[in-house]
Amino acid sequence: MLHATLSDPGTWMPLLGHHRVWNRSLEWLKGLTPETPLGTYHIDGPKWYASVQTYETLPSSECRFESHEEHIDIQYTILGSEVIDWIERASLQPDGPFANDVQFWKAPEESKVSHVTNEAGRFSVFFPSDAHRPKGRDPRFPDVRKVVIKIHRSLLER
DSSP states (O other): OEEEETTOGGGTHHHHTTSHHHHHHHHHHHTOOTTOOSEEEESSSTTEEEEEEEEEOBOGGGOOEEEOSSEEEEEEEEEEEEEEEEEEGGGOOBOSOOBTTBEEEOOOOGGGOEEEEEETTEEEEEOTTEEEEEEEOBTTBSEEEEEEEEEEGGGGOO
């Protein structure tokens, strides 16, 4: 997992700035405004797309850990804030079958979970080994407007 501020490329450029997929994804995020319509945007075909969404955040006890086999997530907050919890997926037990590139996980002991607050302008990158629990409530904000960019891992293997 990587957590950074979009406006401070010095923190992420050494890690992400050398591949067209990262460069184009992060440039695409810079073009978002609070008025960007909700919906799905194809950045480059079906293997690389973004979903602009809004929802009311929830207590973490009502959220689920998830991970993906084929996709990397970039989760960027446009307005509001949300808490996203993280844990290495290898330490978890499945909570249901794997389907549509999503595996849900049984909640681990809370003391083993790391918490990241994605405020407006911040993003987190979750790789297939990262289990993450989005939608967590930041008491300062009841809801969030965000985008999730899905990058098929094959696009980074070239």
